[in-house]
Amino acid sequence: MRRRDFLQMAGMGLGATMLPRIPVLGNNVPLDAPWYTVDVAQKKKLADVALNEARSKGATYTDVRIGRYLNQYVITREDKVQNIVNTESYGIGIRVIANGSWGFAATDKMDTDSIAKAAQLAVAIARENARLLSEPVQLAPQKGYGEVSWKAPIEKNAFEVPIKEKVDLLLSVNDAALKGGGNYVNSYLFLVNEQKYFASSDGSYIDQDIHRIWPTFTITKVDAKTGKFETRDALSAPVGMGYEYLLPADADKIKGGVTTLYKKRYDMLEDAKAGAVQVGQKMLAKSVEAGKYDLVLDPTNLWLTIHESVGHPTELDRVLGYEANYAGTSFLTLDKWESKKFNFGSKEVNIVADKLQPGSLGAVGYDDEGVGTQRWDLIKEGILVNYQTIRDQAHILGLNASQGCCYADSWSDVQFQRMPNVSLQPGKNKLSPADIIKNVEKGIYIIGNSSYSIDQQRYNFQFSGQLYYEIKNGKIAGMLKDVAYQSNTQEFWNSCAAIADESDYRLGGSFFDGKGQPGQVSAVSHGASTTRFNGVNVINTARKI
Template sequence: MKRRNFLELSALGFGGLMLPSIPVFGDIVSPERMLEQVDPALKKRLADVALNTAKSRGANYADVRIGRYLQQYIFTREKQVQNIVNAESFGVGVRVLADGTWGFAATSDVSDKGVAKAAEQAVAIARANAKLQKEPVQLAPVQGYGEVSWQTPIEKNAFEVPVGEKADLLLAANAAAMDNGASFVNSALFQVNEQKYFASTEGSYIDQDIHRIWPNFTVTAVDKASGKFKTREALSAPMGMGYEYMNPKASEKINGPAGTGLVGYRYAYDMLEDATLAAKQAKEKLTAKSVMAGKYDLVLDPNHLGLTIHESVGHPLELDRVLGYEANYAGTSFATLDKWKTKNFKYGSDKVNIFADKIQPGSLGYVGWDDEGVKTKKWDLIKDGTLVNYQAIRDQAHIINEDESHGCCYADSWSSVQFQRMPNVSLAPGREKKNVDQLIAGVDKGIYIAGRGSYSIDQQRYNFQFGGTTFHEIKNGKIVGPLEDVAYQSNTQEFWNSCADMCDESDYRMFGSFFDGKGQPSQISAVSHGSAHTRFNGVNVINTARKI
């Protein structure tokens, strides 16, 4: 097990997603080393050194983040373990406000001298930046919380589970897929632990221990006669949980539509069950009927709809993107402030209630406090179809007349400056009791889509195209068979205004993005999106296999 300064996942087909550069602290002798904790008293003493140094150099405000970040990734293919990666990063980031301007510096020298030097550099950088600052930074007030702590409410620490046991689970899932007709299969298990200590000149000393997990696989079926192949991705969701997520017996089972064989769990995942079905569905896709382009009613499962929420609601309602700060990296937003100020901009139909939430148990974004020491909460973004709010942090709140931050500031490392990141953004389930079969019963001509696929969206998060993992034709209220080559096209406002109905709370589940990129230099974050099965009427569907 070797230290890695840079981990790239593109070889496993994750669309070029990358982890950031990882400065490493010490050698990891064994996985047991990853269970060690840094003494809170040491962290408080180092934090006070940084805060006192910053104030003595003229900072009006300062915060310090002492972070220890652990990652363990296991990769397999068919009968082989391909790679096991343990990475550890430990250091300190200091952010200050001096002369009305931000300054930031970081160090891996976790000593009194190293931390003091970083604080001095941060103040010097702020003063240099002040020469270019047009308006002073305005910080929304936040209370000091004293010495507090928070931990992801896990039942079983994934880092305590022997590597061999986790590898055996992945290999068993591979075997289940191969036994049911797969030609190839690879699988992976991602585990992250963020041990973050935040302190500020406003009197907070916040110690947090955050856990995330994501099992994943890709199954491929090949028709040897024609050379044609089809794949089926896992229908897992990354979660803010421990290893208990891998125990399906600990969670209620939620059946998918009749005729699909799909099964879901709210707070667990059955990897063997999904791998078995994936192999069968990958083979089925080889002979599935190709879709006829046209208008269809779509019934979207929570795993699929989460990605659409992410791209067409989560990103466009980031306030920094609305203000144009993200234009160079991934575009701006059509949901500009003038639309919000009218108080009647119809983002979607009256059925659409979308909320931001940093306190949802099991979600990837679930924490007690954000990286500015703001206690996290839940708030509305779209109410009865109308745009009502954005996502804002302390130095943005005044722009939308808010008295406090929404608590959605985050940095992916001690060496990265914290900035506004997407919280969990979810579609509220319906109030009327309804299951997915009842939802489908109201569709004469439609398509049921499960899982994520390829997608694209324009630079203002407006015009888009989404694919999926599996597709099933709906006729006269029934699933009648599989389809292939399906993608739907729409624009954000048209799509959400076509939202006609959804299942109730009993069907609600979460999808997640483990490696959501933003910023320059790029940072990643993890965020969940919940929903129940939802129907959208009259959506334009294209055939992705046919040439124009």
Template sequence: MQRRDFLSFSGLSLAGLILPHTRLIAAEALMVPMDVAAKKILADAALTAATHAGASYCDVRVGRYLRQSLITREDKVQNVVNTESAGVGIRVIVNGAWGFAATHQTKPDAVAAATRQAVAIANANAGHRSQPVQLAPVKGVGEVAWKTPIKKNAMEVPVKEKVELLLSVNAAGLNAGANFVASRMFLINEQKYFASTDGSYIDQDVHRIWLPFTVTAIDKASGKFRTRDGLSAPMGLGYEYLDADPAGKFALPGGVVGYGRSYDVMEDVVAATKQARAKLTAPSVKPGKYDLVLDPSNLFLTIHENVGHPLELDRVLGYEANYAGTSFATLDKREAGFRWGSEIVNFTADKTEPGSLGAVGYDDEGVKTKRWDLVKDGVLVNYQATRDEVHILGESESHGCSYADSWSSVQFQRMANVSLAPGKNKLSVADMVKNVENGIYIHGRGSYSIDQQRYNAQFGGQLFYEIKNGQITRQIEDVAYQIRTPEFWNACVAICDESDYRLGGSFFDGKGQPSQVSAVSHGSSTTRFNGVNVINTARSLG
């Protein structure tokens, strides 16, 4: 479909991959919220049925999950999909065992029937449990509401306007010298209503947005090509994220621009095109030991993989072993005061940070969200745990990190926003670079690999700049750094202050069987690591 053809049919939706009980809808329907009173009726039907059937606990989630994706390449619209998935999920405890059932029928009788099915499943499970479920107490909060603090609902922005933006991004890249440009936009709105026998009725409206792109530059004489992806982060914000507020920019050494709570995609695509073309002639890195200066757009993924995941308690306990591995960070290490990193390394888990992907008022167990320490002054102090796990840590209060990606999925422990605290002393990126004699400055997420215990890993990036005697000398290519998690974080020697703090994140983080997807952010300031092993990833040095 050509640009002019699409813009004359702005309401058009094209079919994509549709999950069970998900339907295609018109874009206008994305703006119509569910009625709170109707949701409470459904919740009460479940709570009443569970109590009458002998459940000692019940929680119910009435959900409406809206997703919009727009896919473009050069001057063509490849796909636009608007989907809605709505239904009710019920979880109960009977005789010390869990039971769960769900229904897409949003009528009280159907919800009550699904609740009785959940009770029957719990009764069947009770005969096979090794020990009863032990829930950390939660005080009911009555009727409350929480909403992502957005300024402009992206679902309300006409499809025509969003497609026009993406096609303009592609045109800007092509005009700047790219051979190919592909851009996409993903929008999510989770309308979630939680109720439980603890006495909570919690209505939440959660919004997320992401605009990734890829530019490709080709040397036609040799057939060699290079790409550069956008440097934006997915965010828990509204469409205002794309308003290109100058206050959201970070001018960085080497002429690279970093982005915080605002994203200038037109500026980034032009820079990406020039940098992708520069990659065609950039020299290949010489393998060896380097001091690394890692921008938050690169470091977030390393934090995600070798801090966030290994400190999920269910992984530590082996619950995820079959699907995604376990963790080297076993419980005995916390008891022994395991040194995770140098004394300046502090990691927190946080479900409250504004603008982050994981920010909500309450988790999917009705627990008020909070921030807590994982690594303090370089020492492992805690994990991430839910209501039925936290007693294993000797704690009596859930961390509030339970999540389900759908009303039809059972909630379980998911990663909170795990972030590296900024340095306490004033330090700019320019000042950090000035003190590096032989190093590499890395931006953007690249390919990576990591072992099942999150101990050994390798990470690439989008942009690499050589640092010699405190000066950024040239753009280089084919860089990946190899690490062992504790050695890497113990090699952390400097962190820029809070003025450089930015969020990165994963919009589609998979976990569990059946697999579920969540979104999570990771914040940091630019960080320096000394003596890290760098390899050359080129298939050929020619």
């Protein structure tokens, strides 16, 4: 998945042409195949084969990842089902250090002889890599956890919900959108289950069961006379939850009752009804006048700006130039962190990295190096205070341990540094979105996200949205269109003037964040409350320069 594909997926202007680009791993399996997990004792037995063989061939460190990855995509258009994809991928990846260098090999042949040969190959590759080594790998220490497990706190396994129920939901969403005035509509349901087993020569045997879900749609309305059209994408967020995310509000008989996570459900049908009305309003909206505005950004818009302007530039491998050939570098160089006073944003800005937040895409118990996950500050009261690291990077920052940011998108890919959840913390004082709006004289309220552009250092950028509302003298004065805001990262976050309190805090995120060569994708969430930014440059995207 290329960075530009992530852009298109984030904006979710999918259409049928995007469908071939959705990453599909593994072999097709029957739609009615029962959901199950592989026996933990069997996985431990196979992992020990790899650990023992690598050690016997001279590896000083070994980790083993046994992965079973399930993907299900249900795709509809108007009154038809366009495609249903149901896949399974199962195999083992073995990473070693020998002669101070990394080596990696993988196989989907899950017998002891094939696994032993893969371990031998990983050691042989490490020895060859060592010929080019300038300095040996330095791993941060990590205690072994013994035999432990972690499961996503889901209430209803989406893979056990009948396909017909999922199709019926999407077709009802399409029907509501068409009856509400849309001319075309696509709807989608993406499901992921990662069954991951990690074992290492440090003494860890970790079994994890991870679930993610993303329901979404795109509604299009066309002016028959002019041929002009507008779209409205779903305002859903992909989440680390089960099918309870989509259940109706009165369905409170789920095991455990209505939990905090369950209250954050998404009503896809109601969003489609509202979207159908709003896409018609967009046809009639007035075009924005370019200029400086105070922006009030809903979390459905702000999450992507956080992802691009905060999440990526605080990845340490990007800071060090490891991603320069593909996805760029970062303006947040080490000297800025070492100064302990680099002004990233206003004092209102507190941004944390978090691999623990329930319901988020990045929530796991342990990363793909067997490191227990955690939460830490990246930006504190506007000052850059930290980055994102893995075990062989920790020493660069003088850390005694990894921050648990290692991930691979399959058993066949080597794990590397990936973004944790990165979120703007809510304001500490009681403040609602309405309170923020009433204090704005000339502004724009932006909901949802669409296209964006940002430079290779994650500094100069432009973002747009789904819905734009003009604010005049503290009141919403009508809908606008053709809006995009431009700034640079430091200027933008220093313009942050007010953040709504935790009652408005919501997650956004991406299923398909691309990085690395060969490319891998990861899922990551970004939380925020509605936030005001003063004096931001707004352009009219319909005007020719």
